[in-house]
Amino acid sequence: MVKNLTARDSDYSKWYNDIVQQADLAENSGVRGCMVIKPYGYAIWEKMQSVLDKMFKQTGHQNAYFPIFIPKSYFSKEASHVDGFAKECAVVTHYRLKNAEDGSGVEVDPTARLEEELIVRPTSETIIWDTYRKWIQSYRDLPILCNQWANVVRWEMRTRLFLRTAEFLWQEGHTAHATEQEAIEETKQILDVYADFAENFMAMPVEKGTKTEAERFAGAIETYCIEALMQDGKALQVGTSHFLGQNFAKAFDVKFATKEGKKDFVWATSWGVSTRLMGALIMTHSDDNGLVLPPKLAPFQVVIVPIYKGEEHLKQISKKVEIVQKALQAKGITVKYDDRDTHKPGWKFAEYELKGVPIRLAIGQRDLENGTIEVARRDTLEKETYQLTDIENKVEHLLQQIQDNLYRKALTRKEEKTYKADSFEEFKSLIETGGFVWAHWDGTSETEEKIKQQTKATIRCIPIEKEAELGKCVLSGKASNQRVLFAKSY
RNA sequence: CGGGAUGUAGCUUAGCCCGGUUAAAGUGCUGGUCUGGGGGACCAGAGAUCGGAGGUUCGAAUCCUCUCAUCCCGACCA
Numbered sequence: 159m160v161k162n163l164t165a166r167d168s169d170y171s172k173w174y175n176d177i178v179q180q181a182d183l184a185e186n187s188g189v190r191g192c193m194v195i196k197p198y199g200y201a202i203w204e205k206m207q208s209v210l211d212k213m214f215k216q217t218g219h220q221n222a223y224f225p226i227f228i229p230k231s232y233f234s235k236e237a238s239h240v241d242g243f244a245k246e247c248a249v250v251t252h253y254r255l256k257n258a259e260d261g262s263g264v265e266v267d268p269t270a271r272l273e274e275e276l277i278v279r280p281t282s283e284t285i286i287w288d289t290y291r292k293w294i295q296s297y298r299d300l301p302i303l304c305n306q307w308a309n310v311v312r313w314e315m316r317t318r319l320f321l322r323t324a325e326f327l328w329q330e331g332h333t334a335h336a337t338e339q340e341a342i343e344e345t346k347q348i349l350d351v352y353a354d355f356a357e358n359f360m361a362m363p364v365e366k367g368t369k370t371e372a373e374r375f376a377g378a379i380e381t382y383c384i385e386a387l388m389q390d391g392k393a394l395q396v397g398t399s400h401f402l403g404q405n406f407a408k409a410f411d412v413k414f415a416t417k418e419g420k421k422d423f424v425w426a427t428s429w430g431v432s433t434r435l436m437g438a439l440i441m442t443h444s445d446d447n448g449l450v451l452p453p454k455l456a457p458f459q460v461v462i463v464p465i466y467k468g469e470e471h472l473k474q475i476s477k478k479v480e481i482v483q484k485a486l487q488a489k490g491i492t493v494k495y496d497d498r499d500t501h502k503p504g505w506k507f508a509e510y511e512l513k514g515v516p517i518r519l520a521i522g523q524r525d526l527e528n529g530t531i532e533v534a535r536r537d538t539l540e541k542e543t544y545q546l547t548d549i550e551n552k553v554e555h556l557l558q559q560i561q562d563n564l565y566r567k568a569l570t571r572k573e574e575k576t577y578k579a580d581s582f583e584e585f586k587s588l589i590e591t592g593g594f595v596w597a598h599w600d601g602t603s604e605t606e607e608k609i610k611q612q613t614k615a616t617i618r619c620i621p622i623e624k625e626a627e628l629g630k631c632v633l634s635g636k637a638s639n640q641r642v643l644f645a646k647s648y
Numbered sequence: 649c650g651g652g653a654u655g656u657a658g659c660u661u662a663g664c665c666c667g668g669u670u671a672a673a674g675u676g677c678u679g680g681u682c683u684g685g686g687g688g689a690c691c692a693g694a695g696a697u698c699g700g701a702g703g704u705u706c707g708a709a710u711c712c713u714c715u716c717a718u719c720c721c722g723a724c725c726a
Contacts, residue, residue: 375726465685504686522685
């Protein structure tokens, strides 16, 4: 029987869950709010990691690793940081189990209580700045440019696979600088790296900007972000880069001797992207037939399906396939040849479509006779028969075309769903429709909050390249010199 | 934490209101035959202490009580 995906139009979030499960990306686990990332899903994450990791290294960063546990006392040192995370921290209180006396299994040994409780990291600023204090004495020790790939835990009430889970995987960069200017530049540089990655690898257009005070990272002076628009018209924050000022340096007493021999606090940044990118990737390109992957992030870019009758016939085809496969691999194209006899061609076609493989090649008797191969592209679902000659160049070209086409489609969709509103009535109805709405805002948290209460829309970001435009706040009517980006968000 | 709902085969569910043979179906799984250019057909099989505990009854998946778990809505959420 046909596995049926829920259609996007009938129930978007069910469609999303169906894709995650049926494309073998992830599933819920025995632990509430925590997911199992399955091999195929993890392979996509590994692709993302390897691209980003290269980008971080090219910009001078090094990887390191800091502990998953943070002493409670460290956590208390930066006041707003505590406020931001306290409500969703998992806490380790004991270090030993024992057999229950009634034989019902194991229980926590009450005599093994930790003297100081440990927080499972929701983010690592505190433990890292406690460490940086020891690393930094002089301006000569700066800058420090570290990144870590790690898991973090935030005890969320409502979770969704990839988009919001209690445990998730991410990278967190933590840098230390001698000057404010340098730290701000670092923050912006990383934002550019994220935007570059989103657009050129994920084929996902983003808006760059800064967060309002209400949406800012707990402990940051300024939070920069990239925001993407999903197919259902809701925004998703996909990356953040924070200028932390001297907040953590002061909280952890990290000072350095300047060239002039004076003491000053160190300037800091932190930045991260997480497995939420997987959710963004799914919701940006996929359709009612399943996942659609941009070639640059697909675990394998091409799948080859043989169509045959009997073992002898398969051998003949496999010989031909081997030649094609080698030619493609020589081009650096990743190929999977699925010659399993346990599944039929039709089944395989549907399966790889569901899994978003960019190009499918099929080869059968007809092709053996004609020296051809069938080429199907996932993004448009078009099928064409190509001559085998020079197939590797044709496929290489097609992969690039698919990558470009996905970006163009996503960009068009984003532009179509981006509006300007000049009255509150207009604003409300556009927000209701779904999409990005540019509107004037008077700059106060009160207005921001009122708008949120009335429309559920939040300010996603304040654009960086400021297009000065005088206007009046869409709610209060007070003067404003710039539009900001509103949307309902995940 | 407030409101609502659901637990029956690996998965999705029927049966429950109105108690009565051996708990039903689809899908998935195993074996076989035919098949093979878009999730194939047929045949034969395996698979469930009906979430758990207690109670009512001659008899409980079904009724009652308690309990556990999960899901949805709200609140909360860089």
